[in-house]
Amino acid sequence: MTRSRSPILARPATLIVIWCLLLLFSAAASAAWQYRVLSNELAQESFVLHRLASQRADQHDAHMTALSAIAVASDGRSFDLFIDVASTIARFYPRIDEVQLVPLDPQAEITGTAPLDPAAAELIRAAARASDGRIALLPHPSRPDHYVMIKRSPNSAAARYGLMLGIDAGKLISDEAPFWSRPGVTVRLSLPDGRRVVGPPAMPTAIGFSRPLGSASQPLILETGVEITTGDLLPPLQTFLTLLAVSLAYLAALGALRQRARTRAAVQQARLSALESRLAHASRVNALGEMASGMAHELTQPLTAILAQAQAGRRLANRGDAAALAPVLDDTVTQAKRASAILERFRNWSRPQNTPASAFDLRGALTNVQTLLGPEAATRRIRLDIQLPEKPVVIVADPIEMEQVAFNLVRNAMEALETSQSAAGQIMVNLREDGPRAVFEIRDNGPGVPETMRARLFTPFVTTRADGTGLGLALSQRLVERAGGEIALVDDGPGATFRITLPRKEEIAEAAQ
Amino acid sequence: MSSPVYLVDDDEAVRHALGLLLSTVGMKVTGFADPQAFLAQVARLEPGCLILDIRMPVISGLKLQERLTEQGVDWPTIVISGHGDIEACRRAFRNGAVDFLSKPIDEQDLIDAIQKGQQVLESALRKRAETAETITLLAALTARESEVLDRIASGFTTRQIAEGLGLSPRTVESHRAAIGAKLGTTSQAEMTRLWLEGRETP
Numbered sequence: 208m209t210r211s212r213s214p215i216l217a218r219p220a221t222l223i224v225i226w227c228l229l230l231l232f233s234a235a236a237s238a239a240w241q242y243r244v245l246s247n248e249l250a251q252e253s254f255v256l257h258r259l260a261s262q263r264a265d266q267h268d269a270h271m272t273a274l275s276a277i278a279v280a281s282d283g284r285s286f287d288l289f290i291d292v293a294s295t296i297a298r299f300y301p302r303i304d305e306v307q308l309v310p311l312d313p314q315a316e317i318t319g320t321a322p323l324d325p326a327a328a329e330l331i332r333a334a335a336r337a338s339d340g341r342i343a344l345l346p347h348p349s350r351p352d353h354y355v356m357i358k359r360s361p362n363s364a365a366a367r368y369g370l371m372l373g374i375d376a377g378k379l380i381s382d383e384a385p386f387w388s389r390p391g392v393t394v395r396l397s398l399p400d401g402r403r404v405v406g407p408p409a410m411p412t413a414i415g416f417s418r419p420l421g422s423a424s425q426p427l428i429l430e431t432g433v434e435i436t437t438g439d440l441l442p443p444l445q446t447f448l449t450l451l452a453v454s455l456a457y458l459a460a461l462g463a464l465r466q467r468a469r470t471r472a473a474v475q476q477a478r479l480s481a482l483e484s485r486l487a488h489a490s491r492v493n494a495l496g497e498m499a500s501g502m503a504h505e506l507t508q509p510l511t512a513i514l515a516q517a518q519a520g521r522r523l524a525n526r527g528d529a530a531a532l533a534p535v536l537d538d539t540v541t542q543a544k545r546a547s548a549i550l551e552r553f554r555n556w557s558r559p560q561n562t563p564a565s566a567f568d569l570r571g572a573l574t575n576v577q578t579l580l581g582p583e584a585a586t587r588r589i590r591l592d593i594q595l596p597e598k599p600v601v602i603v604a605d606p607i608e609m610e611q612v613a614f615n616l617v618r619n620a621m622e623a624l625e626t627s628q629s630a631a632g633q634i635m636v637n638l639r640e641d642g643p644r645a646v647f648e649i650r651d652n653g654p655g656v657p658e659t660m661r662a663r664l665f666t667p668f669v670t671t672r673a674d675g676t677g678l679g680l681a682l683s684q685r686l687v688e689r690a691g692g693e694i695a696l697v698d699d700g701p702g703a704t705f706r707i708t709l710p711r712k713e714e715i716a717e718a719a720q
Numbered sequence: 721m722s723s724p725v726y727l728v729d730d731d732e733a734v735r736h737a738l739g740l741l742l743s744t745v746g747m748k749v750t751g752f753a754d755p756q757a758f759l760a761q762v763a764r765l766e767p768g769c770l771i772l773d774i775r776m777p778v779i780s781g782l783k784l785q786e787r788l789t790e791q792g793v794d795w796p797t798i799v800i801s802g803h804g805d806i807e808a809c810r811r812a813f814r815n816g817a818v819d820f821l822s823k824p825i826d827e828q829d830l831i832d833a834i835q836k837g838q839q840v841l842e843s844a845l846r847k848r849a850e851t852a853e854t855i856t857l858l859a860a861l862t863a864r865e866s867e868v869l870d871r872i873a874s875g876f877t878t879r880q881i882a883e884g885l886g887l888s889p890r891t892v893e894s895h896r897a898a899i900g901a902k903l904g905t906t907s908q909a910e911m912t913r914l915w916l917e918g919r920e921t922p
Contacts, residue, residue: 503802503803504775504802504803507802507823507824508731508733508734508802508823509733510823510824511731511734511737511738511802511823511824511825512731512733512734512736512737512738513737513824514737514824514825514826514827515734515737515738515740515741515824515825515827516737516740516741518741518826518827519737519740519741519743519744519827522741522744522745523744526744535740538733538736538737541733542733542737545733586730586731586777587777588777588778
């Protein structure tokens, strides 16, 4: 039912470990998110680039067809028109930076936008001759980052020219998008047979995109990639802010938990103290109840005597026997006084218990106890011997409470002697001054306190008597401690000895100075 | 009306006051402060009415009542108590108490209870005395006369008795006359009653 405070909150090391784990986890989650963002971005940008490059490549087909037609039409005459068109194309499409028309006849003159070296011309002728009508793709023989498209013209077995378009691959795949200018982003274009045209020899392995261009004549392979660094995954500012937010949330959660634990502890404490005050009240009520029951029994004795004496007296009076009447009346007075003494005791007991502490002579309290319990001890054949010093022993406490303590202890002793069956029951109460303290001991020659009981002697509801409440000693201890004293069982058998030590008044005065 | 009253109560004032009260109505009261002292003396005491307090040290009134029964003391007992405890009351009556009174006790209740107890005691004593007398009478019969009386009480005729004992009817008649003289009656019914009474207390 009672939930204790969460123990985790009380272990700083554990809290720090949890915090670190939480930070690690947040960083990892953040990095994973960043990775996903990057790869998505790469895929998106690559897709756009791929479409753009494919469209551009398709344009080359149209240019080749047009140039081929012009070349065939100009056959045998001036190639000025061809050159014009080629120059125009190259001007509008800067990536097409070379157009060559190479007659298959090695003796004929080569027409082109730039001078062509014989080896390259021979390569073109060879490609054109080998062509089956499709455009051949080759790396540029002399220019880096370039590839060439070679087509026979006219496109039949009777071809007379090899038409060549030199393409700047870098421009083909250039894009204005800022993504491609980021460090770590790489793009590569290769010929279908895998020969690299432009781009680094090795691509980043982390995230990649690889697809042939959507052009029938130029299925060049476009590859993109991003080199991911720790800095990319964990951008410092963002990471710092994330971790800060996580830490703050963690602290807030801890604070809330601690607050809750504290509230719960306070509620628990309140419940405990309520319980304790109820217990104290119950023990007092119980003691009072016991007292009242004993009181009722004790009151019946004088009342019985008074009634019998009064009725006997009435008969004597009727008879006119005045001489016999006088002692009867004396006895009646005695019994009435006895009854009122008993009532006085009860009044003392039932008086509100929060009377302020006052200085009083402890001897008086013990004398009262003797008066209260003397008759009962006598009927039980117990010798109740109270030894008091000559001088007053003054302490500061509630006199009634101290009387109650002595009363409880003497009554316990009487109960113990009752069960012991020993012939000569004896209770010794001894009061003395011991330096700054007042000490009184209550000793009986009964069976003593059983070994098993000693540890729990002052625990409420622990009792050896079948009809006992187990509150007498618990209450006595509470009262003695409230008066700044101590109560203890002195272990010097054979009977039981309880010693109560209380600070004397002189001592209290000295301590206050 | 003058059988003694024994009061066992540990409270001296109560003992004296009740003793005084009862003495004013002419009763002779002996008080005992301690049940054990009473137990020690009871054998020497004249039969009387007992008043026992329940709450006493060492031996309670109820326990004393039981001890007395064990010792064969069946004097009428009045139990008095400061507590109106039903269980104690039940136990007192189960032990044969004449009455159970709560303290403080009104004189009339007490006197009534004692008188009732004394009546019980007297009738018991009278009954016991009568039985003793009968036994004395029966003891005066000879063995033969006892045999004849047995048969008379069993309802046999003189002739049947004579046949059963092998005597002449005349002899049986003379035995019968002797029995009548010794028991002081000639009625067969009265003879049977005495015979039965004698049988009840062997």
